[in-house]
Amino acid sequence: MSLTKVFPTEKFRNLSKFRHGLCVLLAIGMLTMCAVGNASAQEKKQIVRLAKLVIDPAQLEPYKAALKEGAETAVRVEPGVLTLYAVSEKNNPTHFTILEIYADSAAYRAHLQTPHFLKYKNGTKDMVKSLELVETDPLVPGMKIK
């Protein structure tokens, strides 16, 4: 029996390299799956809703100023407020829709306690004629605004 049969060093090295490569590939695959899984799980916890408001026409400008300040501040200082994208209808400028996205329910509850939200809420309560909150499911939770 030749030594090369007992210790087929070259083959062993190649096999070892192959196993090492396989391990690295598997590890990368698992990490990728974890990352994708986490992103998806995070997105599933999102609160996405439409707030539909009608504003007193006599107080439209102060309402807009208050909403602008409140929304910009919330998105700037609260990591869990992902957007507060507000639009008013061209044909009904007192009709507003706000797309609200919060990272999760804890982020939403925290938002309700912030000084900027309370200032907006208390400061505009006599300007808002009606408010409807519509809970929604996003079709593509990872969709952004470019």
Added chain:
Amino acid sequence: MSLTKVFPTEKFRNLSKFRHGLCVLLAIGMLTMCAVGNASAQEKKQIVRLAKLVIDPAQLEPYKAALKEGAETAVRVEPGVLTLYAVSEKNNPTHFTILEIYADSAAYRAHLQTPHFLKYKNGTKDMVKSLELVETDPLVPGMKIK
């Protein structure tokens, strides 16, 4: 008369440095104003609207698949389609609202000619029970989704 009075070299150098600094500051200021002005002008050209749709309940799943494919493709391949953020109401899953943002009217017109839009439009025309397009003004045009 001393030479330093005729050639106040040190003072001249300081004045020259001061002028140079002032020029740089003014140039930076002007560039910043141009950039802000451009961003603002670009945002003013945006088309921002809400599409409100009601879908045939029997065709809800194929409709969702078609909208998802059309919206994701448009945002990925068309630089002028800034978002197509679609939501369905939890209490009325056949009621959809899409926040559509286009960079300008040319981008919107181009979008209407794309194969993915035509595929979505033709493929879903018998699934859509009603469609309302509401033209809007964004309150904060630069608002994003984090």
